[in-house]
Amino acid sequence: MKTAILLMGHGSRVAAANDALHAIAAMVRECTGFDIVEVSFREQHAPSIQKGIDACVAQGARRILLYPYFLFAGAHVLEDLPAEMEEAARRYPGLEMTLGDPLGVHAKLGEIVCERIDQTLSKAGWDAPAKRAVR
Template structure:
C-alpha cells in the first residue's frame, strides 16, 4: 500500500513552464507583508510548482510587475496569479487583472491567468475551526501562543 503524497499532482500544461504569483493586498505594516513571504516559502515547500513568487497589489514591494518579471527571468511561459484573498471583490474583479495585464504587457510571449481567490473552499472551514480551537486552548492555559500571536497580545480572553 502506498501512502498518499502530501503534494497533490499539478496539472500538466504541455510545453508550458508554469509560475505562480501569490498576491495579497499589501500593507504599510512590515509584519503583514512578511506573512505573505512565509506563505510563499510554505507553498513552495508543499507544492510541485518550480517557480513561486510573492507580490503585493499595492503599498509594498514586490509589486505584481516585479514578481511577473522574476517569473519571466526564470523562464516562465505561463504565469498563474493567485489572489491570496478570502473573498471576491473589486480587487479580484478589476485591480489584480488590470495589474497582471499591465505586467504581462512587458512580456508579450508569456500568457497569464488570474485565478479565483480562496473564497469558501471547504478546507477554509477546517482552518477556521482549528484556529478557534487553538485560541481557546491558549486562553485556557493549555498551549502557547500560535505563530500569529507570538508578537502581540492576541488570544486574550476579555472580561
C-alpha cells in the same frame, strides 16, 4: 514551457503580515514542485505585482499562474488584478497568464477558523461547548 506561480497579496505596512505570504509561498513551492514561486503585493509593500511578474519572466517563465491570496472576489480580484495582467501583457507580448480563484468558502478554511477559535478559548481559559458532529 516553464510555468511560474505568482502569489499576490494585498500588502500591509506591518512587516509580519507580509512575511506570512512568503511562508505560504515556501509551502506552495514544496507542495507543488514548481521551481518558480514568487510573491507580490497589490499595495503598501514591495515587490509590486509588476515586479513579481518581472521576477518570474527573468527566471524563464513563459506562463504565469497569478494566484490572488485573498479571501473573496472583491474589487482587487475582479478589477485591479485583471488590469495588472493587461499591463504585463503589453510589456511581455506572448507571455501566457491566467488568474486563479481566491480562497473563497472552503471546508478546510472552516476547520482552520474552528482550530483558531479553540486556541483562543483555551488561551483565555474559557470553556468551549461540546463539539457537534459535522453534517
